Amino acid sequence: MTLYALRRLAVALPILVAVTFCVFALVDLAPGDPAAAIAGENPTPERINEIRVMLGLDEPLLTRYVSWFTAAVQADLGSSLANGQSVTEVIGDRLPVTISLVFVAMLITLVVGLAAGMLAALRHGRPTDRVITALASGAIALPPFWVALVLVLLFSVNLGWFPSIGYEPLSAGLWPWLSHLLLPAIALSLLPMAEVTMQFRQALATVLKLDYITNAEARGLSRPRVLGKHAAKNAAVPVTTVFAYRFAQVLGGTVAIESVFDLPGIGRLAVNSVLSRDIPVLLGLVALTTLIVLVINLLVDISYGYFNPKVRT
Template sequence: MLRHAGKRLLAAIPLLLVVPLLVFLLIDLAPGDPAVVLAGDNPTPERIAAIQARLGLSDPVVERYARWVGAVLHGDLGKSLMSDQSVMEMIIRRMGATMSLVLFAMVMAVVLGALMAILSSLRPGGVVDRLVNWLASIAIAIPAFWFGLVLASLFAVTYRVFPAFGFVPLSEGIGPWLSHLVLPGVALGLLPAAEVTLQLRSALGQVLTSDYILNARAKGLSRRSVLFKHALKNACVPVVTVFGFRVAEVLAGSVTIEIIYNMPGLGSLAVDSVLSRDIPVLLGFVLFSTSVVVVVNLLVDISYGYFNPKVRA
C-alpha cells in the first residue's frame, strides 16, 4: 500500500509542473500587461519598457517559467508585482480562511451525505428514500453562489442569525469562528453533500443486494445491523475513491463564495491577481491549490486500504 502511495506521489510531480506551465501560457496569451498597470496613469512607452525589463516580463515564457521553477525549488515563490510583498507570506496569511471554509464544507458534505444515504437505505423505495433522492437531485442543480446569496439575505440580513461578511480565525474563539463559517460553508458544502448522498445511496443499494449480505440476513441479522456492521464499510469504497475530486471541487468553489461573503481567503486573492495580472501571486495560488489536491489524494490512497483490504499488500 505504501509503495502504491509512493508511486502516486511520484506521478503527481509532473502535475505540479504542468499546471503552473499552463497558467504561464494562458497569461502570456491573454490581453493586457502588468507593466502598464504598474506604470500608473498616462505611462510612456519608455517607462513601460523599463518595468518590463526590470521584472523580466519581456523574456520568453519558457525562460520565465524555468526561472520561476528554480526559485520554487529553493522555497521562494517570488514577490507580488503590485504590492512587492512576499507571495509565500500572502498565502500563509490568507490560507486560514480558505482552509477553514473547505474543512467546514467537506465535513458537512461527508456527515450530511452519509446520514441521508443511510436513512434512505433503511427502507429502499419508501417515502424517505424518494424524498432524499429528490432533494439531492435538486441540490446538485443549485449554483453555490446563488444559494450563498439566498442564505446571506435570509439569515444574515433579514433575521440576523449569522454574520454576513468576514472571517474570524479560530484563535479568537470557536464560537465566532464557526458563526462566520456557517453560511458560506453550507452554501459551499451543499453540492458535495448531495453528490455523496447519491453516490453512497447507490453503492449501498448494490452492496445490500449482494450474496454475503443476503446470507447475513438469512442468518437472522436485522437490516439495520447488516447495514452498519457489514454494508456501510464496503459501500464507502467508491465514495473514498473520488474524495480528492470532491476537495478540488470545493476548493474551486470557494473562490466565488469568498467573494460573496467578503472573506480574506486565497480565492479572493486569486481573483485580485487575475484582474491585476499579478503573475507571481496567481502562480502561488495555483501551486498551493494543486499541492493540497495532491496531498489529499495521497491520504485517500493510504486510507483506501482500510476500506479495500485487497490493496493493503
C-alpha cells in the same frame, strides 16, 4: 501499501509541473503588459522596458518558468507586483480563512451526506428513501452562488441568526469562528453533499443485497456491526471518488462564495490578482491549489487500497 503510495506520488508530480506550466504560458499570452501596468500613467518606453528587464519578462518563456519553478520548490514564490510583499506571506495571511471554510464545508458534506445516504439505503424504496432522493436531486440543480444569497437574505437579514459578512479567527472563540463560516460552508457543501448522499445510497443499497451480508446477519452479527464493518466499508469506494472530485470544486467555489460573504481568503485574493495582473500572486495561488488538490487525490487513492486491497497490486 507504501509501494502503492509511491506509484501514485510519481504520477502526481508530473501533473503539478504540467498544470503550473500551462497556467504560466496562458498568463504570458493574456492581453496587456504587466510592466506597463506597474509603470503607472503615461510611462515612457524606456521605463516600461526597464521594468520588463527587472521582472525578467524579456527572457524566453521556458527560461522564466524553470527559474520560477526552481524557486517555488524552495518556497520562494517571488514578490507581489502590487505592494512588493512576499507572495508566500500574502497567501499565508489569507490561507487559514479558505482552509477553515473548506474544512467546515467538507465536514458538513460527509456527515450529512453519509447519514442521509445510509438512511435512504436502509429504507430503500420506501417514502423516506424517495423524499431523500428527491431533495438530493433538487440540491444538485441549485447554484452555490444563488444558495449563498438566499441564505444571507433568510438567516442574516431577516432572522439575524448569523453574520452576513466578515470572518473571525478560531482564536476569537469557537462560536464566533463557526458563525461566520456556517452559511458560506452550507452554500458550498450543498452540491457535494447531495452527490455523496446519492452515491452512498446506491452503493450501500447494492451491498446490502449481497450474499455475504445475508450470511453475516445469519451468523448472528448485529445490524450496526454488519453495516459499519462490512457494508459501509465496501460502499465507501464511490463516495471517496466523489469526495475527491467535489473537493476540487469546493476549493474553486470559494472564489464566488468568499466574495458574497466578504471573506478575506485566497478566493478573493485570486480575483484581485487577476484584476490587477499580479502575476506572481496568481501563479502562487495556482501552484498552491494544484498541490492541495493533488494531495487530496493522493490520499483518496491510498484510501482505495484500504477499502479494496486488490487495487494495491
